Amino acid sequence: MNEKIPVAILGATGAVGQKFVTLLADHPWFEIAALAASERSAGKKYGEAVRWIDAKPLPPHIAAMEVLEAVPGIRGAIAFSGMDASVAGPIEAGFAKAGAVVVTNTRNYRMEQDVPLLIPEINSDSLSLLPKQRADRGWKGYIVANPNCSTIVLVMALAPLHKAFGVEKVFVATMQAASGAGYPGVPSLDLLGNVIPKVEGEEEKMERETRKILGAPIIMSAHTNRVAVVDGHTESVSVGLKIAATPEAATQVIQNFRAPPEVERLPTAPCPPILVHTTGDRPQPRLDAGLGNGMQVSVGRIRPCPILHLRFTALGHNTIRGAAGAAVLNAELLVARGQVPGVRSPAS
């Protein structure tokens, strides 16, 4: 591979946008060719426009780039979108119409029937929707979405169980990190030493996105809470199965879960996708959210559930596995499959 693939980041100054910058700055395949944000930031140097909140320092050459307006035509074979949902819809459509490959973390198109809600380890077949999406909408490009952060953590843990035993019912209570709300996000007076027992719109997202990804009419009951954690969503999960399974069987199925080979070879893919913890008080966000560079989901405390079949704790890094990293992995799969016009797969 001689040259890296130029990519654009839409919504580059936001919390997810910054995580895109961090992940793409060192990426073996991609290089940041354009940073786009709101009018207020456009024209400024990125380093001046952004309030950088990532512990990984902003690389100086990125800081020196000029922030552009988010309009089609800016450089980049792929447009990663971390835009605010309130503005993302028409902008992403405009990019896709103009021929861009839009890999988005925003919620706007997730539930559209012709938009893949992609987790490469789980439903790479959803990419077969793309020709229809382009045809029906008259777009030269297309949009691929990743799920909501809480959903990804949950679905990753459910997928192997669903494949082996059939998931029918899911009770999930989340303890979500502050970074999931972006920046400035949750005021510190609301979160210091506190729990907020509601994350606006999150329960509905978890319920419907899970059904779309697993392609099954799962009955879901979600309780979403915000806790005083910076990164890492922890989830208490009970699962009802079509075929009853012991904790031992479930453990084995999750431990043996692997992404399809084409996915496993992608640079951002964690291997294994899920780590099963066997000591009693893990996973914990401070210790485990960063595993697999933030892409590996953790599952622990697998035990019987007196109401459904199994109880366990799932954990994942919400801004990496649950947002920017998820989108990067999606883009890698598109590249590897040759679905990014004008780009040859570095994997081939």
Added chain:
Amino acid sequence: MNEKIPVAILGATGAVGQKFVTLLADHPWFEIAALAASERSAGKKYGEAVRWIDAKPLPPHIAAMEVLEAVPGIRGAIAFSGMDASVAGPIEAGFAKAGAVVVTNTRNYRMEQDVPLLIPEINSDSLSLLPKQRADRGWKGYIVANPNCSTIVLVMALAPLHKAFGVEKVFVATMQAASGAGYPGVPSLDLLGNVIPKVEGEEEKMERETRKILGAPIIMSAHTNRVAVVDGHTESVSVGLKIAATPEAATQVIQNFRAPPEVERLPTAPCPPILVHTTGDRPQPRLDAGLGNGMQVSVGRIRPCPILHLRFTALGHNTIRGAAGAAVLNAELLVARGQVPGVRSPAS
């Protein structure tokens, strides 16, 4: 009432013991006559033996009291026990045998068939076990226990629903405060910006104590977590009922719940016992744990559950409603009923 009733505190230097001191120092009926603790502390002034961790300052006249050994014969018509479970069993039995009324927060006798596991608002009839307890064990006194802190919060919220609709199944995921683990308890490195998805032994306690208090074979699935909160256990709850109920009906039933009149008149009884919050992101531990001087339980976000019937959030102060305050209320009921030998009820 001319004179206050002298009481003893066993395990007075621990976290629960300190809360007993705080609650009893200002109590309208009781006065602290004896402070007992381990051999290591016995003989010292209480103010020197204790590492005081309560935000309410230690009253100087209590600080000046000598710490005694926890042996029967020390002053006090009632012995409040906040002892460590590892030593509490034989000591509490010794006190009860010698004629003391032992009102305990420790877990040792909670599940004994002849020991009331008392929440005055809910099961004051459990006190009818006492004559049998004394007869069978040959004790001059007796033991009354209050439930585990997570259980009380849950059962308070369940009781009105159980009475009205019959509770059959309960999912609960707790987010428990640090103070529930006592002092020194959880190391700060384990809790700062973190979630610990296991509280040793807590799930079993919640499951069996709930069944004993409500007197019903409820199928329980508990997930217990520790979060970075000082005081206040928050619980995400789903409930399955014998008779289906709407959130509106459930709200009304919980709002209308009242303790029996003899309990409602007790000095520590909150009124109403449960506050229903109607704004979307309440209850929260920082804002609501202290309601009713820490004795009122909060319920909020009552909504349908797609798996069982109802979903809601419950919250209560774990060291007051869930420990020392619960025991004080229990003792008040014993006094009001004339069940403390040699003590006339100040309520009469």
Added chain:
Amino acid sequence: MNEKIPVAILGATGAVGQKFVTLLADHPWFEIAALAASERSAGKKYGEAVRWIDAKPLPPHIAAMEVLEAVPGIRGAIAFSGMDASVAGPIEAGFAKAGAVVVTNTRNYRMEQDVPLLIPEINSDSLSLLPKQRADRGWKGYIVANPNCSTIVLVMALAPLHKAFGVEKVFVATMQAASGAGYPGVPSLDLLGNVIPKVEGEEEKMERETRKILGAPIIMSAHTNRVAVVDGHTESVSVGLKIAATPEAATQVIQNFRAPPEVERLPTAPCPPILVHTTGDRPQPRLDAGLGNGMQVSVGRIRPCPILHLRFTALGHNTIRGAAGAAVLNAELLVARGQVPGVRSPAS
């Protein structure tokens, strides 16, 4: 006293405004007659306009009051101002001009030569500025300000030392609570597990306000930091004196410090104004900020300073002693002195 004195709160929906509501709702002398806020809130019920963040519940009769615009003529013999500094200036002047007694927590007039920067325990003589203020400005009413929250904590600790030994130099490094920044204030991502080593404009305020209150050309070096604490500013202080003093002498002088008798009798005045802690690791915000209903300042670890003369830690509740409570105490002094037109002192 038959009737309470009606008072208005300007900026009633903000963080300081809410604390005014909490402190005045139970006040023995005052009753809330008017709640004023920005145009956006005016016309709504207070309970709907406010996002209530105080752990003390909003009283229902206050929640039902209509929010007014902050224009002169609204009811209230005293107008307590917790307005945002960006808008407070002309509004407070308008009220004072129209005859209102404005007792303000905002910074706008603090450094004006004719405005008392009042801490009743320390410089009640500064009220002698009022006749000149009214005459020069042609105001029927007047403005009295309290200092910045960090400054009050510091100056309370310095005042007895200044009186006894003369304070010449002060190093102070603050660790300030989140509530000092109001609501929404500091984003949780900036404060969870973090320290922010800058509080905008705070160092200058501490330096100049301290000099004005103590009336001395003290050389000040302030380092201001924000930490993950909800309430309570902790300050590491070193002091250089005109007359050298031992820690023992300083301890005695601070312990013996009392407000003037007319102040000591005010309902909100703590007694003593300063508590000296003698155990090694106090004061701490979680344990000590609430002392004296949040009005008492704590000092601990008084020891020699190798560079100046003394080192110690000071602590106070920033939104009570450092803001709303300070203003309430100021208003009580004005009432007690008969300086509120049409109001007879309940103390007389």
Added chain:
Amino acid sequence: MNEKIPVAILGATGAVGQKFVTLLADHPWFEIAALAASERSAGKKYGEAVRWIDAKPLPPHIAAMEVLEAVPGIRGAIAFSGMDASVAGPIEAGFAKAGAVVVTNTRNYRMEQDVPLLIPEINSDSLSLLPKQRADRGWKGYIVANPNCSTIVLVMALAPLHKAFGVEKVFVATMQAASGAGYPGVPSLDLLGNVIPKVEGEEEKMERETRKILGAPIIMSAHTNRVAVVDGHTESVSVGLKIAATPEAATQVIQNFRAPPEVERLPTAPCPPILVHTTGDRPQPRLDAGLGNGMQVSVGRIRPCPILHLRFTALGHNTIRGAAGAAVLNAELLVARGQVPGVRSPAS
């Protein structure tokens, strides 16, 4: 370099011991040959003996190693000591006597006149003490110590100023992380939403160790506080100089500061050793403690001090730069200088 240098870790199960494991597991020169701990752990597998608290996972081959007793003769050309100070003294002496190169983080020998208190970027000449140490004590090996965590952060910032302008007086107020107290260390009830204004023995250590390292009779006034941060000590510093310097001059001197070339080439040496932040609210522990893999110290907010000459904020990672990483860098320098018997420098 064909083979890695075998090293031992003494006190391997503690918090600093674990950090040694993390840093040495990937080290280009060293490999862990022995893990020693207390009798209680000896004989167990390391993975079973340790409660692992590092966010970097414990490598399986290390987990499988048997924990040994800390007695001379165990494998390793260098013995890294993270032992508890209460037991470290005689054990470290025993190792040194028997010929081991002991590179210690414990405080026991730091102030001994013949023991180098080494920060390679600053006082590598202190290694000239070693021949005398060996001769006077009759030791075949020797001990080299690194300073206390708070001291290193401070001294790193002071060193360039001292060299350029001469440091005479230092006022420092620390805000120290929980990890500095080891594990279990500070109870969460003491630290959640709190500040503890005392770190036992720390002020004395900072004062005397700073003087030894810089070799100057600096007058020091330290205020040490513990805050709710996991990793990273933040320090508010004022400095008095022999030759007055502007903030600009100080900035330049710190920015230009470099380790001696022999140090700069060491694998763990950060380059530059100190990063000067120019935006107003940095450095912050959450964002900056990890810079340079935790080895780079940050300085920000350099401004004039009204009492001394300069004010600034310093920050460093307390368990890496301030403990285990400091010791590893010390060991690298010893190896590079050929001062580890039987070991040829990989750098040569």
